[in-house]
């Protein structure tokens with residue numbers, strides 16, 4: 001049994017029901033091992049661009065006796081896979097802009113997946129906007145908290161049109177997920193309150209600077225989402 005923190009548990013849960021999964025940027029290999037030991041997955045391909053990081057995955061696979069069901073592959077993003085080789089993939093713990101680059105570079109692989117699970121460490125707004133503008137359907141968009149830090153995890157699937165924008169969700173808002181809002185995810189009000197507080201604090205020092213307009217717009221969006229969530233049970 002591999003113990004996972006709430007962030008990796010969230011990704012693990014999103015990947016249940018898939019037989020063949022890729023763990024891209026596998027590093028410590030915990031997700032790879034958990035999918036095979038704790039979950040329903042029969043085969044995992046772990047990829048990483050760094051030989052040292054991939055070696056950590058390989059060692060965990062060996063310690064867990066999973067060599068017959070897990071493969072490690074050195075390379076960038078989804079280039080380590082052939083189209084259709086896995087029916088789902090996780091790309092966790094990288095920047096959102098890099099994720100966009102990886103998806104664009106391997107669109108033939110990415111678009112054939114039944115589910116992609118993405119957890120950006122930064123650039124979440126750029127990633128969300130790119131997914132929306134390129135007709136990726138957001139299946140779920142969840143918040144996971146580890147200690148004081150929040151993580152956002154999206155599961156997506158290529159579609160042939162953009163998602164419908166939920167009523168009451170601010171236009172052009174990528175800070176939090178429109179699916180998070182539409183699904184009334186329980187962590188959303190607390191997350192928005194924290195984010196609003198941070199922006200209000202930053203705004204006190206940003207009056208008259210180039211950053212003022214963006215902070216004001218984001219604070220306004222967060223206030224509007226919070227107002228909408230007031231009626232949630």
Ligand SMILES: C[S@@+](CC[C@H](N)C(=O)[O-])C[C@H]1O[C@@H](n2cnc3c(N)ncnc32)[C@H](O)[C@@H]1O
Nearest residue numbers: 024025026027048049050053075076077092093
């Ligand atoms: C912060 S670790 C995240 C590890 C694990 N996915 C997690 O979320 O706990 C980022 C990993 O992504 C790998 N990485 C960075 N760029 C990559 C790329 N273009 N393709 C594959 N792996 C990459 C790094 O080598 C590192 O192992």
